[in-house]
Amino acid sequence: EEQVVESGGGLVQPGGSLRLSCAASGFTFNNYWMSWVRQAPGKGLEWVAHIKEDGNEKNYIDSVKGRFTISRDNTRNIVLLQMTGLSVDDTGVYFCARERVLRDFWSGDVRYSWFDPWGQGTLVTVSS
Amino acid sequence: DIQLTQSPSSLSASVGERVIISCRASQNISSNLNWYQQKPGRAPRILIYGVSTLQSGVPYRFSGSGSGTDFTLTIKSLQPEDFQTYYCQQGYSTPRTFGRGTKVEIK
Numbered sequence: 699e700e701q702v703v704e705s706g707g708g709l710v711q712p713g714g715s716l717r718l719s720c721a722a723s724g725f726t727f728n729n730y731w732m733s734w735v736r737q738a739p740g741k742g743l744e745w746v747a748h749i750k751e752d753g754n755e756k757n758y759i760d761s762v763k764g765r766f767t768i769s770r771d772n773t774r775n776i777v778l779l780q781m782t783g784l785s786v787d788d789t790g791v792y793f794c795a796r797e798r799v800l801r802d803f804w805s806g807d808v809r810y811s812w813f814d815p816w817g818q819g820t821l822v823t824v825s826s
Numbered sequence: 827d828i829q830l831t832q833s834p835s836s837l838s839a840s841v842g843e844r845v846i847i848s849c850r851a852s853q854n855i856s857s858n859l860n861w862y863q864q865k866p867g868r869a870p871r872i873l874i875y876g877v878s879t880l881q882s883g884v885p886y887r888f889s890g891s892g893s894g895t896d897f898t899l900t901i902k903s904l905q906p907e908d909f910q911t912y913y914c915q916q917g918y919s920t921p922r923t924f925g926r927g928t929k930v931e932i933k
Contacts, residue, residue: 733922743862743870743913745922757920793869797917800876810876811917812860816869 700724700815702732702794707820710784718779718820720794727775728752731797733813734768734779736822738790748797749777761787784824791819828852828916832925838933839904847899847928849914854894858918861890861899864911864927873912874899904930 706718720732733748747758747768756768765783770776777794795813802809829852839845849859857877862870872881874890877897887902901908909932914925 742927743864743915743924745924748920748922759921798875808858808917809856810858810860810879811922812872812875812915813862813870814872814875814881816871818869 700796702796702815702817704792704794704817704820707792707822709823709825711826712785712824714784714824715780715782716784716822718781718792718794718822720777720779720817722775722777722796725796728772731799732768732770732777733795733797734777735793735795735813735816736788736790737793737819738787741790746792747779781822784822786824789822789824791821793817793819827921828855828919828923830914830916830923830925832914832928834928835926836929836931838931840933841904841906843904843933845901845904845908845930847912847914847930849892849897849899849925851895851897851916851918855916855918857893858916859890859892859897860915860917861888862913862915863908864913870913901930 702722704720710716734746749756749768753770767780769778794817800810831850833848859877861874863873864870873884878890889900911927911929913927
């Protein structure tokens with residue numbers, strides 16, 4: 699079964715740091731981009747960051763740039779999210795998800811990109 | 827960044843009714859539009875990718891259509907387990923973005 703499992707959430711004070719981990723299994727991990735998506739309490743989904751198969755390309759939403767760092771270890775099939783300078787606005791459930799891609803057969807260009815599977819999420823609470 | 831405007835934000839419907847949810851992109855995203863279902867306290871699950879391709883195991887009462895900037899998710903005949911929240915998402919560019927969600931409630 700293809701799955702991802704997050705860990706590392708918890709309660710942290712504003713300005714503090716936390717490292718989330720996502721363990722993947724059941725698929726060839728180094729063939730996929732991996733993403734983190736978060737959901738504030740009672741709110742919608744917000745993509746946070748993703749990392750390329752080989753770890754050489756990373757992208758973030760503007761609100762976490764300079765504070766969050768995504769990384770991966772393809773020998774251990776894990777993806778990490780190091781979070782620093784946390785604020786109350788970072789509170790929420792953080793989901794790890796594999797990014798699936800369907801490419802055009804001839805050009806190799808990405809035609810579709812979607813998230814599947816998702817982990818169950820890990821709760822990050824930033825509060826004093 | 828590409829904004830996705832989902833409507834309505836919530837709706838009430840009865841079992842057996844047809845429901846249509848709309849998602850409008852702020853710019854052309856070709857066919858790179860996906861739909862997810864989320865139950866309370868659970869992770870989202872993919873329903874449809876690439877506008878209209880049903881994920882394996884998703885019932886045929888779900889369908890998607892559209893291209894460019896305007897997309898719809900249709901649930902042909904609502905079942906009790908369909909009263910959840912639905913999100914559209916674009917994979918066309920970074921940052922990936924989601925619509926704000928549509929909560930489908932029992933009338």
